[in-house]
Amino acid sequence: MxxxxxxxxxxxxxxxxxxxxxxxxxxxxxxxxxxxxxxxxxxxxxxxxxxxxxxxxxxxxxxxxxxxxxxxxxxxxxxxxxxxxxxxxxxxxxxxxxxxxxxxxxxxxxxxxxxxxxxxxxxxxxxxxxxxxxxxxxxxxxxxxxxxxxxxxxxxLKNAVSPLDTYNRNSKFIPKDKRALIKLLPTPVFYEARPGNFSVNAATAIISDPAFKNEADYLSDELFNLFKIKPVNGSGTLKEKSIQLVKNNLPEGGYQLEITAQGITLSAGNAEGIFYGLQSLKSLLLANSPAKGAKSVLVNAVVIKDAPRFKYRGLMLDVARNFHPKKEILRILDLMALYKLNVFHFHITDDEAWRIAIPGLPELTEIGAKRGHSLTNEKSLQPTYSSGPDTTETLNKAFYSRADFVEILKYAAKRHIQVIPEIESPGHARAAIKAMDTRYSRFMAKGKRAEAEQYLLRDINDKSVYSSAQYWNDNIVCVALPSVYTFLNKVTESLQDMYREANVPLKTIHFGGDEVPQGVWEKSPLCLELVKQAKMKSTDDLWSYYVSKLQEMLKPKGIVLSGWEEFGMMKTYLDGKKLMVPNPLFANDPVQLDVWNNVIGGGTEDLPYRLANGGYKVVLTCSSNFYLDMAYNRSLTEPGHYWAGFVNMEKLFSFIPYDYYKNAKENNKGEPVSKSVFIGKDRLTDYGKSNILGLKAALWTEKIRNTELLEFMLLPRLVGFAERAWAADPAWALEKDPAKSEAAYEDSYADFKTRVGLIEFPKLDEGGWNYRIPPVGVKVTDGEVAGNTEFPGFNIYYTTNGKEPSAKDKLYTSPIKEKGVIKLRAFNAKGRGGNTTTVQN
Known part of the structure; x- marks a missing residue:
């Protein structure tokens, strides 16, 4: 029927x-x-x-x-x-x-x-x-x-990327000779391969300056974990056939690595620099990974001089929308370390869940971390992002205990990674609001009003009508309630305790600040009374009030306020219409802004530059290039969002931090972008450049419910991000002549893709990473089916019987002449395949 x-x-x-x-x-x-x-x-x-x-x-x-x-x-x-x-x-x-x-x-x-x-x-x-x-x-x-x-x-699907589109795009790429490649990413400032090699084995001694003991221990552990090699603990005396960690006067984060047939010398001015040098050494060792059971590993002679371009090289991971276990977080921290990223922005709270235990507020995880069918949200939050009705499922009740979080902090610190916790406010706060509502009801049932109201987050008489970006109508805290600040102070002090236990400084907390919808607070009696008493013009002024209250709480604790770009914005009017502009009130305060809204074609392409030019310390978290939850391209089989555009590897590699207009080729619809889009847009001034702290990639997880998909979305794009965050400004970005710049860019990108395909993918395979294997590009001409791949190093297998190809099917070596339905699929060295491409011949 x-x-x-x-x-x-x-x-x-x-x-x-x-x-x-x-x-x-x-x-x-x-x-x-x-x-x-x-x-x-x-x-x-x-x-x-x-x-x-x-x-x-x-x-x-x-x-x-x-x-x-x-x-x-x-x-x-x-x-x-x-x-x-x-x-x-x-x-x-x-x-x-x-x-x-x-x-x-x-x-x-x-x-x-x-x-x-x-x-x-x-x-x-x-x-x-x-x-x-x-x-x-x-x-x-x-x-x-x-x-x-x-x-x-x-x-x-209209205007979908076709197999022919993919083939034509891949055809522009000519791989480089592997023998001439720099054997690690991100690209160092200076790299010179030399004749000879050095054998790392059980007789190799690690001799370290006392200042680098932790790094020496880390190296010893890594050599054993990766190659089952347990080096000798050396003394302070220089010894032939050793790995020497030497202290010198190099700038912070910089290092020099020299490998000869006699030994390895790594020098730096601080422990951070030594650690990055060790990551380069680790990459070189992995590039020559020995056969299983070998008792030594060879590393080729080389001289490397290197230092980071940006001090801030971050990754934001959302675990609130969909939870990812501690084990995976630790793996990601190792991945960040390998590619020399040093800031982990941990998005642990949002509308959909509160993921960290706070002593004294058990409801935050009893209610705020639990999802399932609920008529009232009193015992759990409602299902979101396909979580289903069952509160007993592991991912529907998941959070990090205090011990988990402390372990993560220690693990990150050992890898010279700063962890920035994010506590979303005043919006994206529904999980906390509902949890504190339950706490309120529990104490009120006992007749304890004072305790009930101690951490209440909403005005219970608020009749404001609004809808957030994710369609919530009850996710904003009441900024006029003193208990809101009591709550935030309680959470802040709990976080401080955890950082103290981990022996790690808590330098900044990210308090969100994004996507507060129109209409909030407008019918809240408490907010309206505050507007009246403080002689504000309207509820719009409550925004600056809230930021001021956060500063008032954080400054005595020595904690810098971080947040999304909205913390540096204010509402104003133009021709009777509201718009957001940089707020001069906090420009000279130590406020760090993650600026995401530079959507190409969205009208705010210059927002990161406007805020930096206006005096704010800015981290370029540009959604157009660095949002890793965006789909790779326009295809029904590619997962991800696309509101900010489609983000493939090239979007990350081609990003020019101080002039990203120059290499913007697509708008947020995936269409060619006209340079006229940038006419009248602010350009970054020299003063503005001094306010750019660095770059950050972001991975939101609304559509990512398991670790396999998480890694698929993360890799290999994170490698492209790391290249831009660490490596020196490339020559093609500085070239003024457009034709010369484009030629230099294509040559540089071909070199990068070859290194990713032939050097980085094998490393990731050994680590068990589920990186994205690209679909095969296909061209059907004159009865022949030709295939190619985005990166070198993959084998293509195909079938003609309608079945999905496996690594046991026919190996593609030349254009296919067989007729009928042809299915092609790329496989890595471990036998794992990507999406299948199907054509008719």
Missing amino acids: RLKKCLLIAFLLPLVAMAQKGGTTYPVKDLHVKWTFKEHQNSNKQSLSLLTFVNKAAQPFPAANWSLYFNSMKEIEVKTSDQLIIEQVNGDLFRIRPGKGFKTINKGDSVVLDIVALDEIVNFADAPGGLYIVWDNQPDKGIKIEHYDVEPVEKY
């Missing part, structure tokens, strides 16, 4: 277990649901998809007494029809209830619903998720729909 009455449900999903009038007898496991993308409509402002429900149970699926819940990051049209009622619960959670005209689905029958999302769909990660059924007579219990399939149909 097929419902043909175009139910504009903007994203439905599995209509699963329900039963007649109570409905608890229907076996939900026998309800199968499939989502299929169909087409874009209304100038790409809407997207039509099909939701198919198949009843494979022996009994009918009931016509009433159930609700279907699902998450959708695309807004769904809320509407009522004779068949179905579609409602938004809050955030990305939607509910479908049967209307009076909905009919029973009999055994073996199916229902197909036409669903319209109020936005463009670009890839499979846009599909609804986390489907579950709730029976009317068991309103507190959600039952997961187990059989749910997402089937992207590439042919329906």
